[in-house]
Amino acid sequence: MVPRQRAGSGQAIRPDRDLVIDLARFFCLALVVASHTMMVSPVLHPDGTVTSDNTLGNQRWFEPVVWVLQVMPLFFVVGGITGLQSWRRLRARGGHTSDFMQARMLRLIRPAAVLLAIMFSGLWAARLAGVDPQVIQLLVFGAGTPLWFLAAYLSAQLNLPVLARLHARAPWLTMLGLTSLAVTVDCLRGMMPTLAYLNMVFLWCAVQQLGFFLADGGPRAPGRIALAGIILTSNLILGLLVWLGLYSGNMLVNLNPPNLTLLLLGISQAAALQLFRPVLSRIASLVRVRRFIGLAGRRSMTVYLWHLPLLAAMSGVLILTGFPQPAGGTAAWWWGRPLVLLGVIGLLLPVLALFGRLEERPTSPDPARPRPVPAVVMAAVVVFVPVADAALNGLTLGLLGGGAACFALAVLLLGRIPARLVADPGPGGSGPPLPRPPLSANVEP
Template sequence: MKREAFPVVGTTAAQRDPAIDLVRFTCLLLVVVAHCMMVSPVLHKDGTVETRNVLMEQTWFTPVLWVLMIVPLFFVLGGVTGLQSWRRLKAAGGTGFDFAQLRLLRLVRPAMALLAVMWGGLWIALLLGVHPQVIQLMTTGAAMPLWFLAAYLTAQLSIPLMARFHERAPLLTFVSLLIAVSTIDSLRGTIPVLAYTNMIFVWCAVQELGFMKADGFFEDRSRTWLVGAVVSSNLVLGLITGVGVYAGNMVVNINPPNLCLVLLGISQTATLQLLAPGLRWLGEVRWIRAVIAVAGRRSMTVYLWHLPVLVGMSGMLLLTDVPKPLPESAEWWWARIPVFLAVVALLVPVVLLFGRLEDRPMAASHARGPARTAVVTAAVVVFVPVTDAALNGLTLALLGGGAACFALSVLLLGRVPTPVLSPAEAVPAEVPGVTLPAHDLRANLES
């Protein structure tokens, strides 16, 4: 029996907070800049390649990471926009499966293109005689975006369920997740593989902070309370890392994630609320709005592709006579500026070619049921390769298998009617268009 796509009508779009868009864009920019300062492959005379992470080797970078580890902030922002999106869809008669379908399509389609292009390009390079170690180095360039995609998608798919708990008892929900995170952390020494279940509990806890922000919990707190939350969360973080319970390096704490990331999430959410008036003012500046409206509307494409582009460019430079300064030298640090500009330049054609895959899916007139089975199967098909990559590392074969799984997931979801937004709710030219969105600035709004 054919299941009709339903229109989203009669709902009121949440006013877009320009501070959210500005922070999301800034976080993405910081990620690209940081990776440009990390990747430094070195080609030895015997043809082997050594990859150095120069930034991580700096002693001063560990404390700086407490400020620059903005991954929790991504999940807070995702909680804010995700909860608003779910409520609009639910008010229009949508279900959790409809929400999951939209999230899967909008996150999996850009990733499918990345994996397919990388797999095909690297196989051609291998056949042309490029050293397998260089191929593996470039393959690894897709691993980091994949683990983040898996974690973010897990949190986003949980929104309908977690929103139900949140609406009943938000503080109890957060505390329960915090207890689950701490319990798993305490058992990670005995059962190491159990630590990976915190990919669910940690990011759902941080996402819950976004739910609370969306409902005005942090807005209703005094500045003293917010400053206290920032100070106390960092004091606890300093205590548990200082006594050696957790590593002081936040990159070490991120995969699998642990309690440190939740504490960072509390500090970052409170800081975001403290800075909100100034950020909102900056976000309303015309030229900043214009930049965010263009760049922010293809953020997933930029995030997925920037590291493979950087690694690919670095690998190609190894085969040329272009002067290569020694890592950690003054020349190497200054060279990060042209490297960053080159990555941005290379991302422009990538965004033009693949950015439309971020557009909101249109209703499929040919769709047939059963919808729930298709959505569940598609989710399983997506998580099989990304889980394998997270646990065992990414290989060229797994890259091809992941591309095939993602393509199968898109095909399965394409057989399900997609919910359609009314013109008033539609996201204009979703993500980077030439035209600017309406005044409420819905750049990259996950509707």
Template sequence: MERNGHPAAGQQAAHGEPAPEREPARQREPAIDLVRFTCLLLVVAAHCLMVNPVLHKDGTVTTRNTLMDQSWFDPVGWVFMIVPLFFVLGGETGLQSWRRLRARGGNGFDFAQIRLLRLVRPAMALLAMMWGGLWAALLLGVDPRVIQLMTTGAAMPLWFLAAYLTAQLSIPVMSRLHGRAPMLTLAVLVVLIIAVDSLRGALPILAFINMIFVWCAVQQLGFLRADGFFDNRGRTWLVGAIASSNVILGLVTGVGVYPGNMVVNLNPPNLCLLLLAISQTASLQLLRNGIDAVAKVRWVQMVIAVAGRRSMTVYLWHLPVLVALSGLLLLTDISLPPDDAADWWWDRIPVFFAVIAVLLPVVWIFGRLENRPTAASHARGPSRVAVVTAAVVVFVPVADAAFNGLTLALLGGGAACFALAVLLLGRVPTPVLPPLEENVPEPSTEIRATLPESGLRANLES
């Protein structure tokens, strides 16, 4: 059995994929962790520039998205819309994780169980705390309209959880298709994306199908990275990929086929996000050596080693924290500058650091829910029915929120559904290790590790 994330040839054939030739171990790039951490900081900073609640004389509160109201935002959004890059990197690490699990005797249901647990547990805590906190505010006399506004704004990151979880759960199936025909698989997904985009005007509900097609296509770029596809491309090819994807993006937005605002294109996603993903993936490869050098600096490694294990907790909690701080600020006598003044933009700097300061204890308390679940000795995992049921239980409230909007009641129902899913998923089973290769003696005193493999960092499986 190989230790580099690729299953043995016999296991590949057993799962219906062609057996790849043996190749040197492909190590995890330090740049991946650094890029993820940087992207996360950019997301937090961008939301600090967007959230702007306004208290009116009649006691009502409205909110403006100040950043999106700027005339210069559309072109800048092309550069800073880094959500596709999250899915590219998630596809790369997810494929490596799936291959390691298969090599240790796991199957698709084991993979789904681990992925669900790692993503649902942090979200369960968030929904429960938001539901309790907002109910307390309602009982203390806060206007129900303000409660609804805070509910809608603070829970915006949940769409990402739904999209990311959908893409991750598809990895076992998409990996099989990728193993047989990687380029054909990507091409079919592109055709499906364009078909859905073409019909969304007549049937708007169809647009949400691209939550699957777009993010699975972007994830396939991560598969290609994991297999070294971009390693074999020269600078000219990479620059050409960046230029051509942006030229096409400029054409389809310039003629009005798609909006030029990438935030508008984000939910539900469309072809623009895939074009951005191609450009970002090629850019990442082009800048790989420089990013790698920074990522190997000791203090950078120390920061990322801590923050990387809690990235999902930071993502889920940063917007509720920002909304809560903004709401509390309205209750003080502090004079807030209008958002069309320069002082408002300068005030975003202390707001950003205030959010980070509040996030630190939140991450310390709830971050452990993000730890990768491990197997107890001789633990038996849940049945396949339980795993499928847990997935359905998770997606029902998420789909309801996507189509009908998030309410206080749905927050409580979502927290209950997520808790039920965690109970259904139960323990992580101990994987069945494949037999050792011939002529390799088995140490009599060695204790074999179960999931996760000894020495792997927690965020390696993200």
């Protein structure tokens, strides 16, 4: 549970944010960025063709490592914690499902819309300038991972109000229902491969639901021995499923579309987050650590969306300039990874300065009315159309442009969040449904 602080009057109040969640999210983001620099490895072949190899993912020794370091489930667990808390505050102020959807989509879609528009414009200009189409496609691929994550995360978050109501009535039955749907999809995906993409909703909603249990806490929360038992049991079950040949032991293979293995990882990671919370809390409470993760957290979505396109762009430029590159997996290649990581960070800094503020919640200065429900629903549909197309048919330059247009249209449909939804209710109030700027690293809009 989030520790309470004491006000001057001695009354217990909640702090603005849970520093452990800040630290966990920063760790996940840093690990994702670092690991991608060891996966993207473009190769220029003698015949002039360009391919991109997943060097790290193709290493057999990496399978047990990624079992531990596959942190995508933890992203959704943390999203469940913060999302449920935000939803409950919003409900306490009289907010509705459409208000929650509007705020959540604006936070995620605005920075993504700008990224897609800039990528499409830049790549189209490069194509007109005569850049090899294969290099263009390599750079287009750079937008693929951010888009699928955005789709998965949005699908879970937009379902959060409904799932929160079900959780309040029957938490374990809701969890069992989502898990059963995910397993059913896994059983049928052999006959109907396209059906596997339904787990972009069922599976990630189930993992998000784990965060609901952590947010509830209370006296019935499992103790340290029980948490250690949960971690051990979930990994033993996962190992058994892999040993029986039902699932791959490579958690990168299991990621997209997701399957039951990621739910088991999510259970283990959620329990580990609680088990090590005292240690993590002491680390996160250090002044320098707190300031750094707070600053990084306010730009976390920008970092996630931009780091892979920037990495792909840097790789493409090196190919076009004929810069000598060692073969993937060689000693020289591994020694060059820290330089690649530093290069990506260097490119991210000006991007954060230019576009980082797009993550801040856009609010109307006057008491404007919330957007009509049909406009919010239409915005969600408009966003998911290009994303679903990219998941099923692959991302192309044309689809990238269509996605940028759809995302821009969704932003127009959503408008701006009315100030009343983020206003301070004053002394004695229930607290704002959503944190006031500057945004916390861990509290979602």
